[in-house]
Amino acid sequence: MKRALLFLPLAIFLGLVGYFAIGLTRNPSEIRSVLIDKPLPAIDLPVPDRPDIRFDNAQFKGKVSLLNIFASWCIACRVEHPVLLRLATEKAVPIHGLAWKDKPEELKAWIAELGDPYTLIGDDAKGRTAIDLGVTGAPETFVIDRKGKIRYKFVGPIDDYAWENTLKPLVRTLEAEP
């Protein structure tokens, strides 16, 4: 029995290696693809400071767009933010923001400080919509086609390389679709 106990660390380690090995086979930007090619789940969220309008599925109809999950507490979002701002200034693609589990005042301060690249922001304070979207962390970005279907999910901060090589070609292809 005592002898067997000495094998415990090895057994735990081997189990862990299994997970690492599986983890390696997953392309981090393609995990959780069950929602791909499915319509966006029902979204109906308040828009900060705009009680007159709602952030809902109607926003996504008719134009290829990005849905960017972000939060003021997320550092990686800070890294991503300048890239989004540049895309917004260049009018490269409309970006809808989903503020995930954020406090209204912190969200406001964040936008005030760093600038607003979003066409509209939905305030998902409870994180309910993020669950429907299968969000694993922030930032994440969905590419939505003009019919409002999810076509791609990008995990992690968008940098210039990812935009030029992955997202931009995809957005342009989708825009060419009827």
Place this chain on the structure above:
Amino acid sequence: MIAEIGHFCLILAFVLSLVQSTVPHVGASQRSLALMGVGRTAAIAQLVFLLAAFGCLALVFAVSDFSVSLVANNSHSDKPMIYKLSGVWGNHEGSMLLWVLILGVFGGAVAIFGRNLPPSLLARTLAVQGLIGAMFIAFILFTSNPFERLDPSPVNGSGLNPLLQDPGLATHPPFLYMGYVGFSIAFSFAIAALIEGKVEPAWARWVRPWTLAAWCFLTMGIMLGSAWAYYELGWGGWWFWDPVENVSLMPWLAGTALIHSAIVVEKRDALKRWTILLAILTFSLSLIGTFLVRSGVVTSVHSFAVDPERGVFILGILIATTGGALTLYALRASDLKMANLFSPVSREASLVLNNVFLVSITGGVFLGTFISLIARETFGTDVSAGAPVFNFFFVPMMLGLMVFMALGPILAWKRGNLRAALYRLRAAGVAAAGAGASAIVMQQEPWSALALVISAWLLVGSMTTILEKALAPGRSAEGLWARLSNLPRATWGTSVAHAGIAITAIGIAVSAHNSAETVAKLKPGQSLEIAGYELKLLSVDDEQGPNYTSKAARFELRRDGVLVDRILSEKRTYPNPGSETTEAGIRPGLIGTLYVSLGRPYEDGSWAVRAYNHPLIMWIWGGCLIMVLGGTLSLSDRRLRVGAPIRASRAQTAARPA
């Protein structure tokens, strides 16, 4: 040509590491001193060639030789020289070369300073070290050759991640690696001991200085990383429980446990299996850190270099190293017999308690870091642990550990007297009560108040031995210095390092719950109020740096109308590769630190300005430096010098066969 010389040196180092990993083993089995001696020569020669290879890479970066692919991708001729050089390790290939260089430095150091070790233990330790080296050099040569040429070569390079162009981050990786890699020595010693089938008190005395040195470096590395995050990411946070931070914290926690359990092996000839296991785990956690950063298994901000193929190779190294070590442990650890049992109230029992706490915390951090991966692959659900989850277990457990940290060092070995020890801690008790009272007066939140009480207890408690010596009744003040310097350096080390923890904890508790923040839209000439100061925006100018343009905001800080300081806060734009960084304006202070970051401009010429007052935040890093000082003091203890204990250990072995 330089690049080819470097590549060639690296290949020679690889061949030497293969020799080092095999010949001394054979020598140790055949009891051939000549063959065992090959280990030392090979380790030193390997170090020389690794130095040469690294020097060549540094040289091609220094002269901006863009025909080398790595330089073209990561450097730029406009970059200041210091960042050209730090660019050597600001990328995957170069940082791995730095990794093996440090591995070589530690191996070479053992070869040079370990002459007094038993020859077979030294030979086997160097052989294991050589094997780790061989695997990592192979990794570089086959998957990440830093010397690869680019044809045709570009006119200029494509820059470097500007977040990395910073003195903090230029020095952070080398320290971190010296910590990570330094634990390889403890690992190699552990494997050598398992092969030899015996662990003696002397073994612990040989391992401890290397582990302690690695621990000092790692503490320093983590501190630099966290200070960098504080001033560079521009929002005043200093620790994010990001996976990449967690993987540096885990070896630190396990390494801290190892330093302490090795004391028990040394003094009481007990906890041998556990210490060997800890040595294996500590280095394995360092390897997992390397794996995680290089493979992208878990998403993180820090993933500068993510490449699944390299991940597979490192996973292979991890399996060979940790898997091999744990297999050997499972088969051989039963040979290591426990010599002494001990009572629940004793120094050794308190060290066991320390280990229970530290290893539990390590386990918690591990689970939190990998829970998303495990949950995703097992249950198909998405779970991720954020800061609240980590704080939930980390804070109470750390505080619990700190309560006992004051007590442990003043308990006697074998059988301690709890009542006497608590009596000796009466000054600490008074300090804790005082801290509690002032926390209530200052209306601190419950957790913050508790942390302050425990920190005060630990801060004064860790100084107990020193205070008793200093204040010994009936002694003259003239003898004070002599009395204090007669205390063993190791005692000083323990006291200082433990006090450092208390200081860091005070900084964390106070800054976390008492920070003030103001966001305002300011035009030049307007000002905002923060923590009793008036912060006035003077101007925002366009300025030109060596390889960036900058919006430089100048502020005046006044208290009651009197000018206290001027603060400069910048937003930099790097055209290569086109990104922005925030250089927050920081006015550090022992009591309060003022932090000013410049936001975005508005059409009407005003700017978003965010100002924070962080009380005692500098104590966080100050405490880390004090911990490093404590470790260094302990290292300078005569007892720990590698050569010193040889005679004593022989006598001990004869008297008490393990």
